[in-house]
Amino acid sequence: MPAWLQSKIKCFYCGRASKYNKNDQIRSFQCASCEGTNYLDKVGTPCMTMKLGIC
Ligand SMILES: [Zn+2]
Numbered sequence: 023m024p025a026w027l028q029s030k031i032k033c034f035y036c037g038r039a040s041k042y043n044k045n046d047q048i049r050s051f052q053c054a055s056c057e058g059t060n061y062l063d064k065v066g067t068p069c070m071t072m073k074l075g076i077c
Pocket residue numbers: 033034035036037038053054055056057058
């Protein structure tokens with residue numbers, strides 16, 4: 023698998039790759055496939071919502 027594909031952030035809920043890159047350092051995005059709102063930790067890993075205090 024190409025390295026650029028591996029660096030794409032996957033949706034926490036459906037597992038689909040988003041258009042966002044881990045290097046973008048975004049903290050949240052809405053999945054285009056399932057419309058779930060993803061929250062990311064500081065290294066770009068999808069995690070549970072901030073409301074749960076897990077991020
Ligand atoms: Zn999704």
